[in-house]
Amino acid sequence: MSLSQTHLADLVRLLDVRHAALLEEVRGELEQSENLQYIELLDRVPADIGDQSMADALADLNLAIVDRHVRELRDIEAARARVADRTYGVCVDCGDDIALERLRAWPTAKRCHACQQQRERTFSHEGTPRL
Ligand SMILES: [Zn+2]
Numbered sequence: 001m002s003l004s005q006t007h008l009a010d011l012v013r014l015l016d017v018r019h020a021a022l023l024e025e026v027r028g029e030l031e032q033s034e035n036l037q038y039i040e041l042l043d044r045v046p047a048d049i050g051d052q053s054m055a056d057a058l059a060d061l062n063l064a065i066v067d068r069h070v071r072e073l074r075d076i077e078a079a080r081a082r083v084a085d086r087t088y089g090v091c092v093d094c095g096d097d098i099a100l101e102r103l104r105a106w107p108t109a110k111r112c113h114a115c116q117q118q119r120e121r122t123f124s125h126e127g128t129p130r131l
Pocket of ligand 1: 092094114
């Protein structure tokens with residue numbers, strides 16, 4: 001990986017900010033719904049060990065209002081795992097470095113632009129929202 005420590009730290013901060021924002025959104029939606037009992041889950045899982053398990057814990061609730069955030073939470077958790085593995089910023093398909101501008105725009109990106117486009121052509125249905 002050719003990302004400098006400074007750039008990597010910036011990107012990790014973006015991931016952390018987005019992760020926290022998503023959890024706040026989930027909390028807000030639980031508060032507005034009939035699912036107040038689940039808010040306890042957000043408070044119970046400590047931040048330090050909760051990072052890996054939060055998406056799974058929320059997925060287990062099987063609540064539609066939470067579901068749409070689970071995928072993004074998983075993406076963020078996967079990106080953090082790649083940071084820990086030192087594979088963050090490397091395209092999973094071709095092994096090239098992912099451009100810094102792309103990572104800044106999509107900190108969870110795991111493919112370079114060319115491979116992502118190739119993939120979207122192959123799996124064009126993936127970008128279609130489920131209704
Ligand atoms: Zn690639």
